[in-house]
Amino acid sequence: MDRIWSTELVQHVGERVRLAGWLHRLRKLSSVCFLVLRDSKGLAQIVIDDPDSIIQLEQFYHESVLIVEGLVVAEPQAPGGIEIHHPVFELLAQPSEPPPIDLFRPRLKAHLPTILDHASLTLRHPYHRALFRLASASMAGFRAALGALGFVEIQTPKIISSASESGANVFALDYFGRTAYLAQSPQLYKQIMVGVFERVFEVGPVFRAEPHATTRHLNEYVSLDLEMGFIRDHHEVMAVLTQVLTTMINTIQTEAADVLAVLNVALPQVPEKIPCVFFSDAQDMLSKATGEDVRGEPDLAPAHEIWLGQWALREYGSDFLFVEGYPMSKRPFYTHPNPSRPTYSNSFxxxxxxxxxxxxxxxxxxxDDYLAVLAAKRMESEPLAGYLEAFKYGMPPHGGCAIGLERWVAQLVGAQNVRETTLFPRDLHRLTP
Amino acid sequence: MDRIWSTELVQHVGERVRLAGWLHRLRKLSSVCFLVLRDSKGLAQIVIDDPDSIIQLEQFYHESVLIVEGLVVAEPQAPGGIEIHHPVFELLAQPSEPPPIDLFRPRLKAHLPTILDHASLTLRHPYHRALFRLASASMAGFRAALGALGFVEIQTPKIISSASESGANVFALDYFGRTAYLAQSPQLYKQIMVGVFERVFEVGPVFRAEPHATTRHLNEYVSLDLEMGFIRDHHEVMAVLTQVLTTMINTIQTEAADVLAVLNVALPQVPEKIPCVFFSDAQDMLSKATGEDVRGEPDLAPAHEIWLGQWALREYGSDFLFVEGYPMSKRPFYTHPNPSRPTYSNSFxxxxxxxxxxxxxxxxxxxDDYLAVLAAKRMESEPLAGYLEAFKYGMPPHGGCAIGLERWVAQLVGAQNVRETTLFPRDLHRLTP
Structure with missing residues (x-):
């Protein structure tokens, strides 16, 4: 008999079927036992009233791996309206000890560090694994949106020869006796590839050796990168990004609808045109509203971003807000200035x-612009020779952006800490599991 | 006027259109000039007979970035049957010097090291960039096949705490004063994730600090990994792999048909059932056929693999051949033995x-099997604690495999060196561009 998923049971009422999964929960009443079996897709309730079977089952720890054959019965009282009766069990693997954390509770009763320490176990919890279904559907949506727009997927190297992109916060490694670095982003490579395919995207790990521990930073995360040529300015990138986010949300809706209920999440609406505010106007508003004069600051503080988010929701009913025109002073060397206000950038x-x-x-x-900016910033051009060659031999106006996957999922579900939505997070103190 | 792609010209005969791209080639005849414009999708031939325009164009180096507006004319003599007449040019970027390598020749006239040194330029060549369209379509096919089979995409960390998977050939890095390592594969993490989603896949970089330079090894490459639970044995993995390869080839056919002609590639047929030979039987055949007694060797040498490939083609008309049942002695610690011949493995x-x-x-x-094998191999279990926890709390029988993306494309096109099909290869001597 072929195994079916728990979610397929409803199509098999009245039949004997074969399920497989983990012993998620066992509840004993006076003369009957309820076993909840968890498989990759969901849960199934199994009723055991045969005394010998009950004795057998009591030997099994939670998380035992089982094959169950039984009769599918419609039972309005049961979760999902379905129960399995007259089961026969086969034990594939018995845990060597009972799990130290109960997976059957609606939410895990443990602090985040404990949950992360025991990821091999805690990721099995329906809520926790659902977070990574959102991540998976988001990646699929990102690729689908860009594939439809003629973007080509690339995979660029993560071991690089020079730390020149930003120069700071880069991991160094021993490369056959030389020092190499881990890429902070695919930025330089995706720009080179605009010269090849005009429109490219990449989904992959990036590495930041930032020596501080916050709830929203990680030392390794997944970056959803895109870069596109023949643009007029950054507004075309913003338009593509708006489409991408829309498709990401639609893909979650179609591919991961089942986990939205588990997570109790309402997906945001992406406005057809996301509201946009100039950096300097945002600072004026902030100064006026809060009484704290932030004009002249080169960046927005987290508290300012929160205020602006609330403002966008109030004024436009939008969960999303573009801020454009950040000062050139804090942006990386490859940033294009605003032609009419060159101390501000065409960035967002x-x-x-x-x-x-x-x-x-x-x-x-x-x-020539690259040579000039590298000279002005006293950066060496020689380590960037392979990158600069792209510009030496003709590159169109271009731009792009990068979405942090774990942050995206964290904000979707309202997680307080981005580590919750990271499969095996890496931070200042955490390298395992 | 909106820009169109060169491949869309045929739908616009008789209209004025706007193209954008790179000056791929300029040929001057007595009173007329032919300019070939290259965009992301293909080439367009533009005819210039206005003397002023010809003088203007002669200032432009190859690889100049242009916008061209002109009239689309059907011309049976022209490549693709289409020409652009009465063009008007706008120069977006002029190279600062003429390219050192001609991109307009059918194949680049340069040695591989030179081609790789100038990747920012040489990847623009229609043949070379076509290789990476095959890679892109292959990744899409890999994901599509597995998505349809209920596999969930994951992204696992590349910075790991211990070098324990194989213990050798691992890159070490400085992680805030501690030593960390780059993952040689997602092996341990994808196994953990079988406990969560039963079926998982990952497309991502892997890092091998192998200090030798061959035409088929790289120090960083893209691995297409899958892992699945509730299998009887490795034959179920082989069946899924057969489906995956079939879909990868079908996806190339549908998404990258245009580049197959550029590459002059005939795609292989994946047999419904790929022929399979036992390792020990393969050794017997090799010993008989070549006179060299290879029985008792723990692995196949490259020359043996070539011989077996020819044998499979001769006997079964198949480009693919499974070899199963490698000796346990050379396989990694997590390998499952063949229950009836325990010195051989359930591997392929x-x-x-x-x-x-x-x-x-x-x-x-x-x-318990893990504890026993680690003890027998005198490996420490403590660095693997997070991994072992998955087994401590119940794991089903499972297995998986990994495809090397660059090798796959190299074999598809008959490339002599895997560096040709690697975007920015990393080897013992090469860290740039």
Whole structure:
């Protein structure tokens, strides 16, 4: 008999079927036992009233791996309206001890560090694994949106020769006796690839050696990157990003509808045109509203982003807000200035519910501009020779952006700490599991 | 006027259109000039007979970035049957010098190291970029096949705390004063995730600090990994892999048909059932056929794989051959033995045209088996605590495999060196661009 998923039971009422999964919960009443079996897709309730079977089952720890054959019965009282009767069990693997954390409770009763320490077990919890179904559907949506727009998927190297992109907060490694670095982003490579395919995207790990521990930073995370050529300015990137977010949400709705209920999440609406505010106007508003004069600051503080998120929700009913035109002073060397106000940049951040989710913008595309900016910043051009060659031989105006996958999921579900939505987080203190 | 792609010209005969791209080639005849414009999708031939325009164009180097507006004319003599007449040019970017390598020739006239040194330029060549369209379509096919089979995509960490998977050939890095390592594969994490989703896959970089330079090894490459639970043995993994390869080839056919002509590639047929030979039988055949007694060797040499590939083609008309049942002695600690011949393993390699493309097999799933094998191999269990916890709390029989993306594309096109099909290869001597 072929095994079926718990979610397929409803199509098999009146038949004997074969299920497989983990012993999620066992509840004994006076003369009957209820066993909840968990498989990859959901849960199934199994009723045991045969005394010998009950004795057998009492030997099994939670998380025992079982094959169950039984009769599918419609039972309005049961979760999902279905029960399995007259089961026969086969034990595939018995845990060597009972799990130290109960997975059958609606939410895990443990602190986050404990949950993360025991990820091999706690990720099995229906709520926790549902978070990673959102991540999976989000990646699928990201790719689908960009594939439809003619973007080509690339995979660029993570071991790089020079720390020149930003120069700071880079992990160093021993590469056959030389020092190499881990890529902080695919930025330089995706720009090179605009010269090849015009429109490219990448989903992959990025590495930041930031020596501080906050609830929203990680030292390794998944970046959803895109880069596109022949743009007028950064507004075309913002338009593509709006489409991408819309498709990501639609893909969650179609591919992961089942987990939205588990997570108790309402998906945001992406406005057809996401509201947009200039950086300097945002600072004026903030100064007026809060009494704290933030004009002249080169960036927004987290508290300012939260205020702006609330403002966008109030004024536009939008969970999303673009802030454009950040000062050039704090942006990386490849940033394109605003031609009419050159101390400001053709860059943007996207705030999602008051948190920076995306950073993007237009990049310089002329070789001489790169030479000039590297000279002005006293950066060496030699380590960037392979990158600069793209511009030496003709590059169109281009731009792009990057979405942090774990942050996106965290904001979707309202997680307090991005570690909750990271499969095996890496931070200042955590390298395992 | 909106820009269109070169491949869309045929739908616009008789209209004025706007194209954008790179000056791929300029040929001057007596009173007329032919300009070939290259965009992301293909080439367009533009005819210039206005003397002023010809003088203007002669200032432009190859790889100049242009916008061209002109009239689409059907011209049976022209490549693709289409020409652009009466063009008007706008120069977006002029290279600062002429490219050192001609991109307009059918194949680049340069040695591989030079081609790789100038990747920012040479990847623009229609043949070279076509290789990475095959890679992109292959990744899409891999994901589509597995998505349809209920596999969930995961992204596992690349910075890991211990070098314990194989213990050798691992890159070490400085992680805030501690030593960490780069993951050689997602093996341990994808096994943990079988406990969560039963079926998982990952597309991502893997890192091998192998200090030798061959035409088929790289120090960083893209691995297409899958892992699945509730299997009887490795044959179920082989069946899924057969489906995956079939879908990868079908996806190339549908998504990248245009580049197959550029590459002059005939795609292989995946047999419904790929022929399979036992390792020990393969050794017997090799010994008989070559006169060299290889029985008792723990692995196949490259020359043996080539011989077996030719044998499979001759005997079964198949480009693919499974070799199963490698000796346990050379397989990693998590390998599941063959229950009836325990010195051999429930593992397999897939040879594609005589080259090892995939390695896979069934894994151990019982906690006590792991403790026993680690003790026998004198490996410490403490660094693997987070991994072992998955088995401590119940894991089903499971297995999986991994396909090397760059090798796959190299074998598809008959590339002599896997560096040709790697976007920015990393080897003993190469860290740039």
């Amino acid at each position: 951040d996207l705030l999602f519910r008051g948190l920076e989710l995306v950073t993007g913008g237009q990049r310089l595309h002329l070789y | 390699d897939l040879l594609f045209r005589g080259l090892e493309l995939v390695t896979g097999g069934q894994r151990l799933h019982l906690y």
